Amino acid sequence: MMDKKTATIDSRPQTMNRPSSIVHRPSFVKATLAIVQKDLSAEFRSFELISAMLVFSLLVIIIFNFALELDIKVRESVTSGVLWTTFAFAGTLGLNRSMSVEKDRGCMDGLLLAPVDRSVIYFGKAISNLIFMLIVEVIVLPVYSMLYNVNLFRLDLLGVILLGSIGYAAVGTLLSTMSAQTRTREVLLPILLFPVAMPVLLASVKACNGLLTGAEFSEVLTPLNLLIVYDVIFIAIAFMVFDFVVEE
Amino acid sequence: MQNKPVLLTILDAASIIVLGIATYLALVFAPTEAVMGQVQRVFYFHIGTAWVGLLGFVIAAVAGVAYLITKDSRWDRFEVAAVEVSTVFFFITIVLGSIWARPAWNTWWTWDPRLTTAAITELIYIAYFMLRKGIEDPEKRARFGAVYTLLGGISAPITFMVIRLFRTIHPIVIGSANANQEKMSMTGDMKIAFFFGLFAFTVIFIDLIWHRIRLGSLEEKVEQLKLKVSM
Numbered sequence: 001m002m003d004k005k006t007a008t009i010d011s012r013p014q015t016m017n018r019p020s021s022i023v024h025r026p027s028f029v030k031a032t033l034a035i036v037q038k039d040l041s042a043e044f045r046s047f048e049l050i051s052a053m054l055v056f057s058l059l060v061i062i063i064f065n066f067a068l069e070l071d072i073k074v075r076e077s078v079t080s081g082v083l084w085t086t087f088a089f090a091g092t093l094g095l096n097r098s099m100s101v102e103k104d105r106g107c108m109d110g111l112l113l114a115p116v117d118r119s120v121i122y123f124g125k126a127i128s129n130l131i132f133m134l135i136v137e138v139i140v141l142p143v144y145s146m147l148y149n150v151n152l153f154r155l156d157l158l159g160v161i162l163l164g165s166i167g168y169a170a171v172g173t174l175l176s177t178m179s180a181q182t183r184t185r186e187v188l189l190p191i192l193l194f195p196v197a198m199p200v201l202l203a204s205v206k207a208c209n210g211l212l213t214g215a216e217f218s219e220v221l222t223p224l225n226l227l228i229v230y231d232v233i234f235i236a237i238a239f240m241v242f243d244f245v246v247e248e
Numbered sequence: 249m250q251n252k253p254v255l256l257t258i259l260d261a262a263s264i265i266v267l268g269i270a271t272y273l274a275l276v277f278a279p280t281e282a283v284m285g286q287v288q289r290v291f292y293f294h295i296g297t298a299w300v301g302l303l304g305f306v307i308a309a310v311a312g313v314a315y316l317i318t319k320d321s322r323w324d325r326f327e328v329a330a331v332e333v334s335t336v337f338f339f340i341t342i343v344l345g346s347i348w349a350r351p352a353w354n355t356w357w358t359w360d361p362r363l364t365t366a367a368i369t370e371l372i373y374i375a376y377f378m379l380r381k382g383i384e385d386p387e388k389r390a391r392f393g394a395v396y397t398l399l400g401g402i403s404a405p406i407t408f409m410v411i412r413l414f415r416t417i418h419p420i421v422i423g424s425a426n427a428n429q430e431k432m433s434m435t436g437d438m439k440i441a442f443f444f445g446l447f448a449f450t451v452i453f454i455d456l457i458w459h460r461i462r463l464g465s466l467e468e469k470v471e472q473l474k475l476k477v478s479m
Contacts, residue, residue: 171399174395174399178379178395178396179379179382181392182379183382183383183384184378184382185382188378188379188382191375191378192375192378192396195368195369195372195375195403196399196403197403198368198403198407199403199409199410202407202414203413206413206414222413223410226406226409226410226413229406230406233402233406234399234403237399237402241316241398244316244394245391245392245395247391
């Protein structure tokens with residue numbers, strides 16, 4: 001009687017017949033995408049994070065406009081610096097928020113209880129952090145182009161910005177997971193993140209600057225290579241040590 | 249309470265003696281450098297402290313990895329000791345470098361790759377202490393500390409490589425070229441002072457780390473006793 005009932009209700013009899021010690025594990029990619037989707041749908045319902053990052057970015061650009069007197073001459077040499085400072089600050093804002101939300105409402109415990117590898121959580125969070133950063137950047141770039149009459153919406157530039165953002169989000173996600181568990185929390189993240197992420201920021205500034213001033217490609221290639229090296233190394237390290245950071 | 253090991257007492261005495269000899273070699277024995285004059289004597293201590301500073305950061309990263317693998321709190325104490333002693337030595341390096349730079353380059357500071365990397369490295373390890381201070385659970389503190397020293401230890405050399413790119417747009421090539429020339433043109437007596445300086449600071453470094461590790465285990469004991477009393 002019972003068997004019949006279960007069989008009719010549950011459409012996945014194979015899963016049911018498994019011994020109870022085997023837990024159904026979703027594939028790595030599927031689980032990662034599920035976390036990304038969770039973050040994105042939560043964000044697109046409220047736009048809390050993206051709107052905050054965006055408004056903050058615009059404010060930073062306005063401050064730079066007056067602080068550096070961004071006239072045509074100065075602009076050419078500092079544009080990439082201004083952009084990356086803006087992205088770095090806005091990125092910290094987003095990283096802090098996206099982790100403290102998990103921590104405050106106990107969602108992190110839920111994620112950790114899920115029958116998936118811990119690195120899935122890392123990649124899920126890192127990818128959604130990256131997407132938030134990219135959305136902000138994709139909006140800031142044309143706005144900056146309009147305000148200062150330079151064309152920043154170029155494919156090569158976007159490529160460099162993508163690489164830089166990957167490195168920044170990779171280290172940032174790991175460190176924000178750490179800083180969210182400390183007493184000083186939000187205050188600590190930029191202090192931990194900026195010195196470690198320095199190579200990403202500097203190489204990105206250097207590469208963007210090269211592209212904007214029309215330097216030869218060989219000159220842009222070295223910072224670009226370092227950027228790729230950094231991205232690969234730090235994604236690998238974060239992947240390896242994330243377990244230690246969320247262990248209870 | 250553990251008694252102080254005899255070897256440590258000997259090492260204490262040895263540290264004081266080698267520091268004295270190194271000072272003598274640097275200030276009196278070594279010949280005065282032809283171009284820069286007396287101020288060049290700061291070089292012997294500058295290199296000595298920089299060497300142990302960097303050595304300590306590498307040791308800390310290795311100890312961090314060892315901690316993550318073994319979860320043995322002795323590795324954590326070793327790591328803290330290495331970072332703490334090295335941060336101080338590295339700060340001394342920067343200060344001595346500034347003292348040297350003022351007459352040699354006519355400025356206290358220049359954004360040369362070495363100097364910039366040194367400043368960023370120092371900031372990484374200051375952040376390390378802030379991170380540790382913010383965590384109460386000793387086990388978690390050790391874990392996070394280990395992860396951060398590992399990140400810092402890998403990021404610092406890449407920072408150096410990246411900053412070197414920036415110098416190409418600034419044609420001021422002071423620093424690296426100068427230091428190399430100096431090493432090339434060291435006379436025999438200078439070499440003695442130089443290598444003895446390295447040796448002396450290594451001895452002092454080991455001595456201080458040993459003391460710091462002992463202090464660390466005492467701290468842990470106090471923490472445990474406090475827990476016992478409160479229960």
